[in-house]
Amino acid sequence: MIDWQCWMAENLNIGVMTDSTNDMTDNGIIEKYCIDNSYYKCWDYGGLYQWDEMMQYQITPGIQGICPPGWHIPTDEEWCVLEQYVDETVNCDTTGFRGTDGGGKLKEAGTDHWAPPNTGATDAFGFAALPGGYRNFADSTVHLFQTDAYFFTSNDYGLLNVPYRQFNYYSSKIYRNFAGKINGFSVRCIKY
Numbered sequence: 001m002i003d004w005q006c007w008m009a010e011n012l013n014i015g016v017m018t019d020s021t022n023d024m025t026d027n028g029i030i031e032k033y034c035i036d037n038s039y040y041k042c043w044d045y046g047g048l049y050q051w052d053e054m055m056q057y058q059i060t061p062g063i064q065g066i067c068p069p070g071w072h073i074p075t076d077e078e079w080c081v082l083e084q085y086v087d088e089t090v091n092c093d094t095t096g097f098r099g100t101d102g103g104g105k106l107k108e109a110g111t112d113h114w115a116p117p118n119t120g121a122t123d124a125f126g127f128a129a130l131p132g133g134y135r136n137f138a139d140s141t142v143h144l145f146q147t148d149a150y151f152f153t154s155n156d157y158g159l160l161n162v163p164y165r166q167f168n169y170y171s172s173k174i175y176r177n178f179a180g181k182i183n184g185f186s187v188r189c190i191k192y
Contacts, residue, residue: 002125003085005078006191011046011130011149014066021140023182024053030066033135033184035142044113045132048142048184051152051162061154067189073154074190076163082106083165083174086125090174097173103129104172107149115146120172129167135184142184150185 015030017039024031032047034040054073055065065073074082080092087102104120106127111118113130133145144150149167156162157178164185166175179185 002082002127005082005085007074007082007127008071008189009126009128011132012049012066012187012189013042013046014068015047015049017042017047020135020142020184023137024050026052026057033142035132035145045130045145046186048132048135049152049187050135050184051181054152054185054187055154059156061156063154065154066187071189071191073152074188076153076155078190079151079153079163079165079176087174095177097171097175099173101172103167103174106174107167113146115169118169130186131167131169132186137180137182137184150179150183151188152179152181152185 015032017034018031019037020033031053034042035045061075062072083090083102086105087099090099101120105122105124106129107121108128108130109121109123129149131146131149133142133148134150136143147169151165153163160180161178162181164179
């Protein structure tokens with residue numbers, strides 16, 4: 001528990017691995033990308049999912065999506081509640097790197113999974129954010145593995161882009177911006 005929220009303490013790893021050169025489809029099978037197309041890397045870092053797959057081809061914010069029963073895909077607002085609890089200086093209305101040290105408090109400490117220096121990482125709340133990077137739609141490969149963690153929200157602010165959160169190895173802040181749904185990001189679920 002972080003304040004009154006109950007977050008998963010690891011990146012979601014559910015579904016059948018598909019090659020990173022394939023786009024995910026609405027075929028009734030949960031599909032995931034694994035770093036370097038290695039099933040074993042999903043064990044540590046979790047899967048990477050396109051937004052539509054994560055949401056199970058629905059657009060309702062806070063929907064269960066690919067999360068287990070009793071859990072759901074966090075909204076932009078739920079992410080902000082988390083950010084402000086761990087770092088009171090976060091302004092939810094801004095984009096870019098926000099606050100002072102919330103990212104460090106939520107990143108796994110050390111350099112077992114993160115590239116050095118893993119600035120400010122203390123994992124003070126047991127969130128243990130891991131740097132699975134992201135699957136880039138343009139070249140179908142995983143970028144920024146071990147340096148960045150990317151998480152979609154369940155909010156849909158347009159046909160192509162949705163808000164996300166990013167943690168980085170050289171910053172103790174959390175980054176908020178908008179990204180294309182066809183990229184592949186990690187997933188954290190939150191309990192209802």
